[in-house]
Amino acid sequence: MNVTTVRRFWKKSAAVVLLGVMMTVSACANNEKTPASTSTSTEKEIKVTTTVGMITDIVENVGSTHVKVTGLMNAGVDPHLYKASQGDIKKLDDAQIIFYNGLHLEGKMVEILEKMGKQKPTVAVSDKIDRKALRSGAEMETEYDPHIWFNVKHWMKATEQVRDSLSELDPAHKEDYKNNAAAYLVKLQELDRYATEQIALIPEASRVLVTAHDAFGYFGDAYHIQVKGLQGISTASEYGSKDVSQLRDFLVEKKVKAVFVESSVPKKSIEAVIQGAKEKGHQIQIGGELFSDAMGKTGTPEGTYVGMVRHNVDTIVNALK
Ligand SMILES: [Zn+2]
Numbered sequence: 001m002n003v004t005t006v007r008r009f010w011k012k013s014a015a016v017v018l019l020g021v022m023m024t025v026s027a028c029a030n031n032e033k034t035p036a037s038t039s040t041s042t043e044k045e046i047k048v049t050t051t052v053g054m055i056t057d058i059v060e061n062v063g064s065t066h067v068k069v070t071g072l073m074n075a076g077v078d079p080h081l082y083k084a085s086q087g088d089i090k091k092l093d094d095a096q097i098i099f100y101n102g103l104h105l106e107g108k109m110v111e112i113l114e115k116m117g118k119q120k121p122t123v124a125v126s127d128k129i130d131r132k133a134l135r136s137g138a139e140m141e142t143e144y145d146p147h148i149w150f151n152v153k154h155w156m157k158a159t160e161q162v163r164d165s166l167s168e169l170d171p172a173h174k175e176d177y178k179n180n181a182a183a184y185l186v187k188l189q190e191l192d193r194y195a196t197e198q199i200a201l202i203p204e205a206s207r208v209l210v211t212a213h214d215a216f217g218y219f220g221d222a223y224h225i226q227v228k229g230l231q232g233i234s235t236a237s238e239y240g241s242k243d244v245s246q247l248r249d250f251l252v253e254k255k256v257k258a259v260f261v262e263s264s265v266p267k268k269s270i271e272a273v274i275q276g277a278k279e280k281g282h283q284i285q286i287g288g289e290l291f292s293d294a295m296g297k298t299g300t301p302e303g304t305y306v307g308m309v310r311h312n313v314d315t316i317v318n319a320l321k
Contacts, residue, residue, distance in 0.1 A: 046170055049095035051106050052079050053295040054149045055125055057305040058162045059099060061184040066173045067166070070095070075297045078264045080234040083108045092116050097169050099162060102126040103134070105146035105293075107236060123165045125158035135217050140233045147233075147293070150219035152192035152309065156185055191306050192222075198313045199223040202320045209316060210251065210259040212270045215292035225316070230269050239269060248276035251284060258287030258319040264294040287319030 045068040050056045056071035063069065070091050073079055079101070084092070089112065092098060098116055100106055102124025106113065116122045126134075126148055133154070135145035148154040163181035167174040199207070207225045209216055214229030230247050231239045251259070251273065259274065261267045274284050290312045296302025302311045 046166070047094055047096045049091045049098050051082075051100040051109070052293065053303075054155070054305045054308070055099050055101060055158070055162075057295070058125070058155075058159050058184070059166075062159065062162050062177055062181045063166055064176065064180050066170065066176060073294060075294055075303070076263055077294050078235055079105050079293050080107050080236050082106065084112050096120060097165065098122040099125055099165070101146055101148070103144045103146035103148070104142040104234075107142075107234060121165060121169060123161065125161045126154075128157045128161045129154050135221070141237055142233060145214075145217050145233050147215045147218055149305065150216055150309075151222040152188050152195060153222065154218065155305070156188050156192075159184055159188065187306055191309055195219075195223050195309065195313050198317050199225050201317055206257065206320045208254060208256050208320075210247070210256060210270075210273075211290060211292065212260075212262045212265040212267075213292070215262065216290075219312075223313075230273060231265075235265055244269075244272050244276055247273050248280065251277050252280050252282045255282070256284060258285045260287045260290045260315070260319070262290050262292040263296070264292060285319065288315040290315060 043066070046063065046066060048059050048063065048067050048069045050059055050069060050071045052073050053071055053075070056069055059067060059069045072084070072088050072091065073082055092112065093116075095116075097120060098113070100109070100113055100122070103126050104110070113122055126146070129148060131144070134148070136143060148158065159181055163177050166177045170177075202225070209220060209225050209227045211227070211229050213231035213235050214227070214233045216227045216229070217233075219225070220227035228247060228250060230243055231237060250256075259270055261270055270286075274286070277284050291302055291308040295305065295308045296311070301307035
């Protein structure tokens with residue numbers, strides 16, 4: 001069993017256990033001859049399907065008890081390379097509304113998302129962000145850098161998008177969506193402040209963030225740290241020996257102490273750079289694992305957007321300070 005199969009297995013087992021519990025509960029209820037009319041859950045939840053975990057997290061926070069969210073991409077999954085399975089297409093078909101990142105993050109799902117857009121609200125959470133605030137440039141494979149969640153202020157805009165789209169679909173609960181979003185936005189505001197304060201603790205000369213792929217551009221711009229990735233904006237492009245040697249020379253010249261691996265990108269690419277620097281007499285540590293395009297496992301602190309960003313900030317500061 002590979003990691004994904006194991007996770008699916010546990011998910012399935014958990015579902016079976018849960019079903020068992022639910023059956024037991026309903027059996028008890030039947031024994032007490034409770035009339036159906038006293039059931040507390042008469043309202044129907046809105047069925048929402050999302051792509052990456054960071055968006056799932058927004059919808060759960062803003063939608064709360066009024067939504068049932070199904071996220072397609074779990075921990076460790078790379079959205080650039082992700083293709084929708086038959087099961088995913090059913091989850092998209094079943095949804096009343098779909099939220100995705102857009103800006104070509106879900107590069108292999110463009111066609112299916114366009115198709116869904118003709119049938120139901122299919123919303124890119126990046127839509128509210130001013131295009132002038134987005135990173136773009138000739139060196140990028142896509143028009144804009146899609147990793148907007150790494151500037152917490154952009155993710156606040158994404159939260160407002162989710163709030164507005166849910167309110168439009170389900171105006172009866174507009175007030176709840178507004179209040180839930182406001183509470184979540186306060187947390188994000190605090191997170192933004194935390195990132196700014198913490199990154200500033202790294203001495204300026206050491207403020208260089210080197211990762212496997214170029215996911216942290218917005219993070220670098222927002223929190224004032226220079227960012228270098230071995231691969232480009234998307235992991236779909238191959239990196240070559242020239243990229244490895246260029247990055248190696250940069251690390252040796254700048255005397256960078258630590259580089260970082262990403263949970264959704266294989267480690268071998270960044271290890272090749274470390275080995276190259278070692279051959280040139282410069283020792284580099286792996287500063288830790290960052291969550292770039294996927295959150296941590298559900299149930300762990302890094303399994304939420306706020307926890308993921310805090311983990312990244314703490315890991316970076318501890319390694320470079
Ligand atoms: Zn990425």
